Amino acid sequence: MIEIRRLAKRLSHRSVLDGLDLDVRTGETLVVLGPSGTGKSVLLKHIIGLMQPDAGSIRIDGEEIVGLSEKELSRVRRRFGMLFQGAALFDSMTVGENVALAMLEHAREMDAAEVRRRVLERLEWVGLKGAETLKPASLSGGMRKRVGLARALAMDPEYILYDEPTTGLDPIMADVINQLIRDLQKQLNVTSVIVTHDIKSAYSVADRIVLLYEGRVRYDGTAEETRRTQDAMMRQFIEGSSQGPIKPV
Amino acid sequence: MPNGVTPDDLALSGLRIVRARLGDWLAEIGRATSMMLETTQASLERLPSARLITQQMEAIGVGSLWLVIVVSVFTGAVAAVQAAYQFTAVVPLKYLSGVILRSVVIELGPVLTALVIGGRVGASIAAELGTMKVTEQIDALRAMGISPVRYLVAPRVIAAIIMLPILTIYADAIAVLGGYVVAVVSLNVSTPTYMQGLREFFHMKDLLSGLLKAVFFGNIIGMMGCYYGFQTEGGAEGVGKATTSAVVTSCVLILILDYILATILFRIIFL
Numbered sequence: 001m002i003e004i005r006r007l008a009k010r011l012s013h014r015s016v017l018d019g020l021d022l023d024v025r026t027g028e029t030l031v032v033l034g035p036s037g038t039g040k041s042v043l044l045k046h047i048i049g050l051m052q053p054d055a056g057s058i059r060i061d062g063e064e065i066v067g068l069s070e071k072e073l074s075r076v077r078r079r080f081g082m083l084f085q086g087a088a089l090f091d092s093m094t095v096g097e098n099v100a101l102a103m104l105e106h107a108r109e110m111d112a113a114e115v116r117r118r119v120l121e122r123l124e125w126v127g128l129k130g131a132e133t134l135k136p137a138s139l140s141g142g143m144r145k146r147v148g149l150a151r152a153l154a155m156d157p158e159y160i161l162y163d164e165p166t167t168g169l170d171p172i173m174a175d176v177i178n179q180l181i182r183d184l185q186k187q188l189n190v191t192s193v194i195v196t197h198d199i200k201s202a203y204s205v206a207d208r209i210v211l212l213y214e215g216r217v218r219y220d221g222t223a224e225e226t227r228r229t230q231d232a233m234m235r236q237f238i239e240g241s242s243q244g245p246i247k248p249v
Numbered sequence: 250m251p252n253g254v255t256p257d258d259l260a261l262s263g264l265r266i267v268r269a270r271l272g273d274w275l276a277e278i279g280r281a282t283s284m285m286l287e288t289t290q291a292s293l294e295r296l297p298s299a300r301l302i303t304q305q306m307e308a309i310g311v312g313s314l315w316l317v318i319v320v321s322v323f324t325g326a327v328a329a330v331q332a333a334y335q336f337t338a339v340v341p342l343k344y345l346s347g348v349i350l351r352s353v354v355i356e357l358g359p360v361l362t363a364l365v366i367g368g369r370v371g372a373s374i375a376a377e378l379g380t381m382k383v384t385e386q387i388d389a390l391r392a393m394g395i396s397p398v399r400y401l402v403a404p405r406v407i408a409a410i411i412m413l414p415i416l417t418i419y420a421d422a423i424a425v426l427g428g429y430v431v432a433v434v435s436l437n438v439s440t441p442t443y444m445q446g447l448r449e450f451f452h453m454k455d456l457l458s459g460l461l462k463a464v465f466f467g468n469i470i471g472m473m474g475c476y477y478g479f480q481t482e483g484g485a486e487g488v489g490k491a492t493t494s495a496v497v498t499s500c501v502l503i504l505i506l507d508y509i510l511a512t513i514l515f516r517i518i519f520l
Contacts, residue, residue: 050388070396078394088389090381102393105400155393 001026002047002159002193007056008215009042016042017053018215029185029192031202031223033237034212037249040195041085043212044161047193048080049073060159078106081152082161087144089136095147096132099123102154122150125187126180142173149180153188160184162194166201178204199238203227211237213246281476284398288406288472291399297407301400305408309370310416320365321420324357325349325427333436342436346443347450349428358421359459360507363413363466367499371474374405375495378478379488387479397479406471413467414460421459458514465510466503473499 002024009017016039024030034040045051046058049065058065065076089098099119103110110118123129126146136144145165152160165181166174178201185192185205196202202209202223209226211219211234219226219234226234236244291297328349336342378401381387390397425447432438477495481487 045388048392050391070391074391074394074396077392080392082389082392084385084389084392086384088385090386090389091384102395105393105395151389151393 001059001061002191003057003059004043004047005057005059007043007046007053007058009039009046009051009053011042015215017046017056020056020212020216022210022217024191024193026191027189028207029181029194029205031206031209032193032195032212033197033199033202033209035237035246035249036197038212039215040197040212041163044082044163044193044195048077048082048161078102078155079157080159080161081155081157083145083148083152083163083165085163085167087136087148089139089144089147089151091136093136094132095123095128095134095136095139095150098136098147099132099151099154102151106155118154119150122153123147125153125184126150127176140173142169142176145169145177146180149177149184153184156188158190160190160192162192162196164196164198165194166196166198174198174201175204177201181205199240280480281472284402284476284479285472287398288402288475291396292403292407295399297399297404301404302407302411305404306412308373309366309405309408310412313366313369313412313416314419316365316369317362317416317420318423320361321358321423322427324361324420325353325424325429326431328352328357328424329428329431329436333432342432342438343442343446344450345432345436345438346425346428346446349432350425350447350450351452351455353424353428354421354455354459356459356507356511358424359413359417359462359466360503362417362420363463363470363503364500366409366413366416367466367470367473367503368496370409371470371495371499372492374471374474375478375481375492376488378475379481379491382479382481383484383487402471402475402479405475406468409467409471410464411467413470414463417460417463421456454519458510458519461514462507462510465506469502469506470499473502 002022004020004022007017007020008015020039020043022043032040032043042051046053049068053066056066060076060079063076065073068076089095090101093101096116096119099122100115103115103118119132120129123132126149128143128146128150131139131143131147136147139147149165162181165177169177181192181194182205184190194202194205203226206223208220208222210217213233219229219231221229221234226238229235233245236246242248329345332345332348333342336345378387381401387397387401390400429440429443432443433440474495477491477498481491
């Protein structure tokens with residue numbers, strides 16, 4: 001379980017997270033919705049310790065991670081897999097090497113045949129069997145995201161963080177990614193946090209949806225409750241209207 | 250002077266700017282030093298894999314060899330022409346090779362090699378790591394529990410520290426050869442005279458001090474490339490700025506350190 005309390009962060013003299021409280025329950029798929037620039041990606045980076053907050057607390061299964069050293073954070077991070085917005089593939093490596101990297105660094109006892117077997121297995125999970133020798137530069141946006149996902153799954157994470165998994169993809173590829181997230185959820189039974197502004201994707205994958213605005217959680221409900229909600233902010237976001245309590249930046 | 254602005258106001262605002270710049274500068278030195286300590290600690294805890302180091306040695310050393318050869322041939326040739334000109338009617342040309350040898354081995358070889366490699370390799374490291382930073386690849390490494398300092402910085406710095414002295418040895422030899430060609434072809438110095446001068450003026454301590462300088466210069470080039478790469482912010486423009494800063498800072502630090510090392514080596518240790 002991830003427990004976030006009174007999390008605050010200022011960037012470039014602007015308050016991005018402003019006393020945010022949020023719980024992510026073990027095994028659930030939580031979607032964090034919100035307009036661009038409301039601190040969704042910053043929240044994910046705090047959960048995995050890539051950013052340190054100005055104030056507040058983040059507990060992962062009871063362990064406080066705020067203030068941990070980089071070395072201690074590295075141990076915590078191994079329990080996570082993260083899919084970055086632009087996939088963040090290492091472009092000097094092949095697809096297979098990208099997926100194998102964490103195993104080669106952290107599981108040195110694993111022999112080459114086992115690493116290869118696991119790499120191929122993960123690429124098969126994301127529908128990219130046979131792509132292991134390709135370079136990231138030759139992949140389409142959707143393929144890059146799927147390689148990023150295969151890489152995030154390399155070390156059997158307990159938590160998977162997705163930063164805008166469907167942004168920049170065509171609707172069909174976006175649905176492929178949504179389907180993949182659901183399948184992996186069933187197959188691996190992990191806890192997932194998905195940051196997005198794609199409401200269709202949120203309905204498709206979420207157990208629970210929260211809306212982030214001006215650095216705080218403004219709405220919290222299941223996918224079904226969200227469809228029927230009369231909450232003004234959430235309704236404005238669902239309908240994609242420029243009129244309402246959410247002010248376009 | 251604009252209305253209401255007194256000389257005191259101007260002086261105060263000037264002072265504030267100087268104080269802010271000085272603060273930024275000190276903070277930069279602090280961050281770079283802290284990265285250097287972190288790199289040393291990471292390398293001592295567990296040496297980066299030999300594969301990563303040799304990859305970088307190839308990129309830094311083998312990739313720069315032709316550039317070093319061209320620069321060194323002409324450095325030796327120019328040294329020969331300039332020395333001969335200054336010797337005219339004062340010093341016999343039998344001392345020409347000795348002067349070329351000592352100036353190349355002590356100073357020109359290590360410093361020019363470092364400046365050339367600082368430009369080529371420092372820029373390439375800063376651009377590569379800067380692009381990795383802005384495309385979140387460095388965050389991705391951290392998210393995987395892999396230390397970017399151990400995985401990216403340490404192999405580059407170690408490779409630069411190993412390759413700079415090796416390139417300097419090549420540079421020394423080729424510059425002396427360049428000087429030889431000019432001396433024999435256009436200055437009427439015979440081969441035995443040139444060789445005799447080399448034998449008489451070669452001192453092991455000159456060579457070792459040049460190579461010691463190269464070790465320090467390699468550290469500066471690797472560290473500055475990595476440091477500015479890691480500091481990159483904001484897309485292509487940021488990568489361009491990081492690259493320029495890495496090259497300019499490396500070159501300035503190389504020249505400052507050259508003076509400090511020259512003072513320590515030739516005024517204290519070898520006095």
